[in-house]
Amino acid sequence: MYVFxxxxxxxxxxxxxxxxxxxxLLEITIVLxxxxxxxxxxxxxxxKISKLIDALTSLNKSELKELRKLKALSEKPKRKKSKKK
Structure with a gap:
């Protein structure tokens, strides 16, 4: 065969x-x-990231519940002790 x-x-x-x-073919298989x-x-x-997000949101919800409880406790009027003579 003649080439040029x-x-x-x-x-x-x-x-x-x-x-x-x-x-x-070897290169293609390795890449795949x-x-x-x-x-x-x-x-x-x-x-794993979705599990982490779920854990963080559940922690956030529980912290909000605790903060609401503390806020409710602090808003209750304090009773003054009556002095008995």
């Missing part, structure tokens, strides 16, 4: 294209494996 006036054997061309194709691994980690991270 140089005789190149067809077997070597097919072999080179095959090697490049195999390298590309890494993407799926990172997606799985991001899902786990999302679950």
């Amino acid at each position: 006036g140089i005789d190149i054997p067809l077997v070597e061309v097919i072999l080179a294209i095959g090697i490049v194709g195999i390298i590309l 494996l890494l993407i799926t691994y990172l997606m799985r980690n991001s899902r786990l991270l999302e679950k």
